Amino acid sequence: MADYFTEAHSAEVVNGRMGHTVNPRLGLVMSSLVKHLHAFAKDVGLTQKEWELAIDFLTRTGQLCDDERQEFILLSDTLGLSMLVDAINNRRPEGATENTVLGPFHVAGAPLRSMGDNISLDGKGETCLFRGRVVDLDGTPIEGARIDVWSDNPDGYYDVQQPGIQPKWNNRGLFVTGADGRYWFIGIKPVAYPIPDDGPVGQMLHNLGRHPYRPAHTHFLVTADGYQTLVTHTFVGDDPYLTSDAVFGVKNSLIAPFIRVDAETVWRSDFDFVLTPIARAGTAAG
């Protein structure tokens, strides 16, 4: 291996400098990163000016981050990397409910509700009965499954984005299944909303001719002893942004029916969560 840097062997020279006592997994990840980073620069013939723009973009992305805003996660989301990492680490057997991204708005500790409770505390939006079962791959009901649910309100904001405007825990709740594995509660038909687009990521989306919207969805975090954690959403099937989700979260199997029922309940959405036993976990890396 060449001691000095050459354009032709650039990645090999960089990776050849790694010490012999480096953690093997770190060595593997970093040498692959360097290989792909250099291949990218070579493939496009990256100019000095473009390199400067990239340094500036990354710097501004880091400097916008604080306790409320994580612009690097937004960048990962909008480049499809978050969904890819989720997919790699959550391969599920045929018939199991698929994962999708957690998103930034989950709050641990949502209040425990009784089946049938209404989690819409601000009275806004079109009422919807959510119901279904939590079952094993063979259809056996799972007792004691915990269903943590959260969604935006019809203005397109989560409660944590509007403290003082929305009641705390608005459109959030925790439900625990009984022996029949069934759940049912009243919420609202969610609405589409834009991800924060006033920073470098929003600028990038604009320059790529992409919009910042996520199609309407309700978040579910479903856990049960002995089963893989399910992090998912259900999507409203008629949403115009379904095929252009800014963070690529939509999967065909996660589009739920939203059926108009009557004047009082208005909508109903049936969806079963099919959990994967831990023993059947996919071949996730690491």
Place this chain on the structure above:
Amino acid sequence: MADYFTEAHSAEVVNGRMGHTVNPRLGLVMSSLVKHLHAFAKDVGLTQKEWELAIDFLTRTGQLCDDERQEFILLSDTLGLSMLVDAINNRRPEGATENTVLGPFHVAGAPLRSMGDNISLDGKGETCLFRGRVVDLDGTPIEGARIDVWSDNPDGYYDVQQPGIQPKWNNRGLFVTGADGRYWFIGIKPVAYPIPDDGPVGQMLHNLGRHPYRPAHTHFLVTADGYQTLVTHTFVGDDPYLTSDAVFGVKNSLIAPFIRVDAETVWRSDFDFVLTPIARAGTAAG
């Protein structure tokens, strides 16, 4: 092309969302970036935990940047990307002096000196006579070439790193060649020094079993009308860090002789700068 995200077609799905009116060069660069980023995550089977570490690393890297410190450039330097971009954009014909990285310590506006002047203003270090010629590819002397030179002092710091300790413009100067293309001035034999290693990049180097040192070098920025700008260093040949420069700046052709002469001048370093006419510019992209 699939509308929804799949692990198998992740990059195609993301790039398929680009608008039709996107700037063609931006579209090319971004789609290559996404392709390589996704291939990297797939090749190593990036775990959720590793993704979180990466987000945290990038965030801290951005937040350390300010007017004095550019940790993302340091990251690019230590991953060999800065040298690669320099190489891609400054391919030179056989016989021409090669480029290397500019580094963060160049200051525009160095005082004009006369040939033979001593640029070491703090009197520290081992005196060295630097001399040589600025010539065309065919050896013709170039008149009016501007040689901007800068180096650290023997404590391993540039003047701008020690305001109030080192005199302003210590070990810096601008020289202009006459009809014979010759230059000569008194400076010092430079010494090795570490790049700033108290941040995320230093942590990365440590974890990769790499040290933060750059081998001893003198910077030169040589310009002349009608010729490509030459950004380079000359290196001291006996430096122990020569084959392990933390930023990969060393090229074989840039190792200059440092010859011990006598008690007064101590060292002499002869080096000719061979400039490339603009018409003979390499096939740099963009």
